[in-house]
Each structure stands twice: as C-alpha cells, then as structure tokens.
Amino acid sequence: MRQALKGIRILDLSRVFAGPGGSMILGDLGADVVRVEAPHGTDSIRDWSPFVKDQSTYYFSANRNKRAITLNLKKTEGRALFQKMVAQADVVLENFKTGTMERLGLGFKQLKQWNPTIILCSVTGYGQTGPFAQEPGFDPVLQAVGGLMDVTGDPDGEATRVGLPVVDMMSSLYTAISILAALRARDLYGEGDHIDISLLDVQVSSLANVASSYLMKGHRSKRMGNTHNNIVPYQVFQCEDKPLMVACGNDQQFVKFCQVVGHPEWAEDSRFKTNASRVDNRDVLTELLDAVMVLKTAETWFALLSDAGVPSGPVNNVEEVFQHPQVQARKMVEKVDHPTLGSVPLVRNPLKFSNMSITIEKHPPLLGEHTETFLQDELGLSVEEIKQLGEEGVI
Secondary structure, three states, X not given: OOOXXXXXXXXXXXXXXXXXXXXXXHHHOOOEXXXXXXXXXXXXXXXXXXXXXXEEHHHHOOOOOOEEEXXXXXXXXXXXXXXXXXXXXXXXXXXXXXXXXXXXXOOHHHHHHHOOOOEEEEEEOOOOOOOOOOOOOOHHHHHHHOOOHHHOOOOOOOOOOOOOOHHHHHHHHHHHHHHHHHHHXXXXXXXXXXXXXEHHHHHHXXXXXXHHHHHHHOOOOOOOOOOOOOOOOEEEEEOOOOEEEEEOOOHHHHHHHHHHOOOHHHXXXXXXXXXXXXXXXXXXXXXXXXXXXXXXXXHHHHHHHHHHOOOEEEOOOHHHHHHOHHHHHOOOEEEEEEOOOEEEEEXXXXXXXXXXXXXXXOOOOOOOOOHHHHHHHOOOOOHHHHHHHHHOOOO
C-alpha cells in the first residue's frame, strides 16, 4: 500500500486536540506517530466524557494511527532516552506552555544538537512571542478573543461559541500543513525548522471576509444568526417538520427558488430582483418565504430545490448525519479492533487519492501501550533495563 509519509517518524508530546489532531492526519498519511506521555498520563482529554467502559470517546477522535509510550522527561534518564529517540526522528510536536521545552532542556537549540535536521512544531494559544505568550490557550477562549464569537449567534442574543472546537480543529490542519512544508524544505535545503503555531493566529486568519471587510472598509460585521450579512436568501427556514438551509448565491438561483416555491413574480419584484435589493428588504422577503416554506417537509423542499439547481439541505442531527446515504456511500466510518473495547467505529480521514489508500491501521492507543516493545525494538533496551526504568518511575 502506498503511503506518502512512510518512513517519517513524529514524536508527539502534544495533548488535547490541536496538536494530536495534526499528528493524526500525518499518521493517516503513513507517518510513524509515537505519542509520548508521562507515566501517569499527560493528556487530560482522556478524562473527558462520554466514556465507553473506561475509554474517553473524545480521546478517540484525535488519536487513531499512533503508537504510545510513557516517558518521564523530568528525569535525567528519561531525557537521555528521549535524546536517542530524537536522533531517529524527523519531527517533534509539542503544545506545552511557552518556555516549557526550554526549561526541560529540550528546546530547539538542544534538539538540533542531537539531530541537526530535526523539525520542532510548537502549538500554543498565543504563540512563542508577544505580550500574551505565557497565557494558556483553550478553544472557547480563542473563539472569544479572536472575534469568532462576536459574529456568531442571534442578532439580539449573546455572542455564541461554535459547538465544536473549531479553533483547535483549524490549528490541527495548519499543524499538519506546516510539518509537511518543513519536511519538504528539509529535503531541499538540508535544515530543520522550528514551527510556531498560535491558535490566535489561526483564528484571526480564519476571519476571512469579515477581516477583509474591516481592514479595507472599516466595516464591523454583526451577528446574523443563521442568515448572511451580504447575501439573501442565505438562511434557515422552518419547514413542516424541521429546518432547511437554503443558499441562493446569485440572482439566477433566486429566480429558480421563486419558481419552486410557486411565486415566480417575486423574482421580478423591484424589492427582490437583485441581491442588493434583497439585502435592503431582507425582513419583508423573509416573512413571505417563512409563510411558504412551512407548508412542506424539509426533504420535500430539498428534492424540489435540488431538481432546480438551488443549494439547500436539511439541518441534521449527528444520528441523521451518519444515516445520510452520501456519508455512507463515501464510507466515512471505519471499524478498527481495540484491545479492551473490541471493534469500534471511527470517523475516517476525508482525504481520498487515486493512488494511495488511507485506512485506520492503528487504534487510538492505550496509555503507554507500546512502551516496552518500542524501547526493545527501537532503542535496543533489554527486558531487565526496561523493568528497572519502570521501578524508577522513568517509564
């Protein structure tokens, strides 16, 4: 089986989601990802509910296709073993508080002495520099500080966080992208790099059109609920049974929308003929559409709008998502064997290639599951040496 990152080893010291999510993507692509945690655990995500038996389902969302070892980096013996691991690795990924790696004697300068081409990727809330560099970074806080909450929620309601850890998730993507770029640069120029990923930087970059509207025009976007600041109709309508999202991205789609709902004359009405006029008369048009959309089910409207080429889709709960025929056709769920839970279903990587196969080859590992085999096979330690390390609290 072809794997793009076969032969690349990543030592993953990161926790929760932003770092582990990035290394998981690289593991999906064939990298040998080795999670390194303290002997009694470092990753608080293991304690987050809901659980299946004693295993956190949250942890499972960010840790497929990895091995796991335990190592106490605060002990001299632990750092000595880590030195040997770094010498055999391509990447070290960490998301400790800024300055922690240096205090452990594991900063980039030190890592380079052990491996001149090593790549260190540091993921923090606010980055390695600046007046807030020492602040802890948690997804909802960065959603707030980075402006996302201010443009999310009902116009008359409070600022609202997105229901998923989107800043963490976006940061995991940038983590994977940056490591891929650094690996390519290393191959071209023979040097490693220290990557500085800031969750705040990622969130600010994600402001997209909200940012450009402010920077270029001084426009401050307002919360619009499920509607759009600049496009109408681009919103949720309550149907007979459930809500439906409709996205008329241009005037031609609006004409077709009006035909489907049985009011072609609305497309010729001067109040609604252009998107600009529809924005100006948003409330009037929405009231007219509300009265019509509630007369049919969401699936009925979806079928009619689909036939007309108008983008729409019902608002599904998570159960309906995994029952969706397209999700099933795309095989977005894969089962993997787990040592304590048996066969468990996991969401697959969404990447699909014609010449590469991405599968879940490794279950999300138990804490330190591969410690002994890794130390024996990769570092050449004996059974007695490993036993002693365990007695000394090094592993």
